[in-house]
Amino acid sequence: MGSLPLPESAINGADADVFRPLDPDDVRTYLHKAVDFVADYLQSVESLPVLPSVEPGYLRRLLNPSPPTSSAPFDVAMKELRDSVLPGTTHWASPNFFAFFPATNSAAAIAGDLVASAMNTVGFTWQSAPAATELESLALDWLAHLLCLPPPFMSDGATGGGGVILGTTSEAMLVTLVAARDAALRRHGGAAGLQRLTVYASDQTHSAFFKVCRLAGIDTANVRAIPTSAATSYALDAAALHRRMEEDAGAGLVPTYVCATVGTTSTNAVDPVGAIADIATIFNAWVHIDAAYAGAACICPEFRHHLAGVERADSISMSPHKWLLTCLDCTCLWVRDTGRLTDSLETKPEYLRNDVTDSGDVTDIKDMQVGVGHRFRGLKLWMVMRTYGAAKLQQHIRSDVAMAKMFEDGVRADARFEFVVPRNFALVCFRIRVCGDMTEEDADEASRELMGRLNGTGKVFVAHTVVGGRFVLRFAVGSTLQEERHVRGAWELIRKMTGEILHGRQP
């Protein structure tokens, strides 16, 4: 901000004071107020309705339709945040949040993110952000250690592996798919070969995968969603994958990319990574592992077997912003050969050239992601591991799984419910079981009604899925403030409301 005198016309009604948006005293005052707000919020969030009872458009009726001309004390924005924004918030931080997957968080992560916001470095080349580039790389190596990823995925070796922290799993899928696509096109006749490339995943794979295929220009007709069934607990059937890839190759198509999921969104199914990698190798196809949620559990030895075979995969992503106590956004992508990514993603505009990039001694962030730069994402992830350490992080996972098991035991002991799939991590999928003269459709309807009633109370928020054609409640344990009493409370509420629903159905 300049201190040059401006003509009155340029000041346009504002007071003529010099404007200092980063005045250190203001920074200190505003931020200490914001800290007290968030600490109070976290202390009281348990008492707020998890799902708000607002209608679309509610906020526009409360706030000004157009921006103010004049400045206002910071307290005005904070008051509107408190009075208008909070009442329309779905409280992911609530211990009564059991929907989707939890967005876990921690004091260390928020602090790291705060420092990143204030330093506001922009990482695109090493030169533009040496420490941010290197701390990101170190944090990825640390997490790779915790996950027991093989050395080729680490950047501390001489194998050309490494990673990058992206915003979303979708971006991780997109950049690896594009790298695989371009490598296949180089082998198979250039751009004109695009119509021949085929890609594979199970029908339980996140919708993000199918969208990413569209983004990358893969013909929708060439995207194979391999059907799953209860026989494999909705995991990808390796034999079916093999048959489909053979069939495609036989028809002159080019199997290019397979996405294996460790912990599907719908039911936490785990695709057989090793078997998939073995099959993909036959066809020279890229194997990406999407372990967005369940990857976090693999820092515990007792869950690590879910990643068996990762040493034969080309890339793996997981999101500490889901189950590893790091606030959004933080999706870690590791690749065995960063050169395969940068072959597709590298740009060399003159205005970003510098001696270090030209030396080839570094891999610039700009060459491993969709965008050019990103904020200092590595700081919060490193702070989480530095402050809590491996043992506490394992304890965090185990504690959530223990609570989920406790909930599962309750469901199992109650004859009114059934499971649709076995529990693998901290997600329990269950539904109301057919009883009396109910049909399966009646049980679906009763389960849906249960979800609606539960969520209408504001006391809990649970989500759903449909698997094998049946409506299923998803009860995801693990919101960071959650304790045993919240899980027990939710279970009591579920039992009570189920009783009311089934009682109301009796003739």
Place this chain on the structure above:
Amino acid sequence: MGSLPLPESAINGADADVFRPLDPDDVRTYLHKAVDFVADYLQSVESLPVLPSVEPGYLRRLLNPSPPTSSAPFDVAMKELRDSVLPGTTHWASPNFFAFFPATNSAAAIAGDLVASAMNTVGFTWQSAPAATELESLALDWLAHLLCLPPPFMSDGATGGGGVILGTTSEAMLVTLVAARDAALRRHGGAAGLQRLTVYASDQTHSAFFKVCRLAGIDTANVRAIPTSAATSYALDAAALHRRMEEDAGAGLVPTYVCATVGTTSTNAVDPVGAIADIATIFNAWVHIDAAYAGAACICPEFRHHLAGVERADSISMSPHKWLLTCLDCTCLWVRDTGRLTDSLETKPEYLRNDVTDSGDVTDIKDMQVGVGHRFRGLKLWMVMRTYGAAKLQQHIRSDVAMAKMFEDGVRADARFEFVVPRNFALVCFRIRVCGDMTEEDADEASRELMGRLNGTGKVFVAHTVVGGRFVLRFAVGSTLQEERHVRGAWELIRKMTGEILHGRQP
């Protein structure tokens, strides 16, 4: 976090205390410490070398190569941040930072971002984050008001327009390009028509555009980088664009997308938006305006003419994380018809279905971006406008431009320098002029040497570009803590070092 007792083996050497990563007292303590760190940092950053003198790999020599098992007091991470990370940081917050474009910031933005990190809501459907979805939409409308964007780009009308806050300009280009691509394919024979689609931009367009074309599967041979020259100050020549599009259409190709830049990265050239839109209309091609940096200036009436014709464009993006005091990441994308985006980007997995989405009353964030969800990005942008108001934001732009003009006046008055392009905003592009028996190559070399010497002092950081084949220094005014004295100080240093360089060249 559970409070269930875990077996000793599951605790694995950690102390047996319950682990509470979001304990409100810890949150308060850690964050108040982080606030004092950042306030002290901003107070002292002026005295730090802007560019650090570290070598690639420096950080790995200072920090542990693998993650600790045990937890550590938060102060340990803060000490390592201070002792190891800061000395390797390129200080974007420094008032002596004149490189690239500034990443401007403010107390209100950092506070908003802090609250977003702590609430950690995940916006994908309206249901998952009603207030975050609506505040993002309101903030975009507010900023559209400040930019005098026409009503079809706002979400408060009934025209189907609106926007989304993305992470990067690259993502804004990608989602609009894919929407344009898919619409063209629907008109021209489906997926098999991909090889016939052509896209256009000037050769000064950011490298991100050319990368995004690759990501979207546009054949590199069909990406037209229209040559520019000094005659148009390196802006896109509308007549040349028209000729090229006609030629392509005549050859049976399908002109699909034009990217116009308002304020190119290299020299801040401004493409003629209105003329480009008129031409694109003839071919039914999508026009996207990339105003990442200079769009911010258009909140001042005296700069708004650079957007003339935007009412005939399909989409426009600008990044408040560049010049509008909002920390990363915050790229605003507005589209005239959100339906054209969602046609390409919509997904409907069962596990995200809910009554409000099904009603069609809302546009979900998941259907307007690459990824599924994103953090509460609207909060910081809204807080900036709510707290500072339009007049102060205009004052901020004008003050930076006044400082850039002051610097420009100095350069103009010194016969040793020349400009390569006129200054449009707060970026001054200049070089050492040929004198005596110097060749143009000598002048390039001297200018490059000047940049190297300046940056080697740690007292300033300036960047460069090559335009018209000549090496040019880019002096970007506007880092938030910058005042007149910093610009004057940099100018004195430039004069002094230029004298030394030219003196050293004398025979």
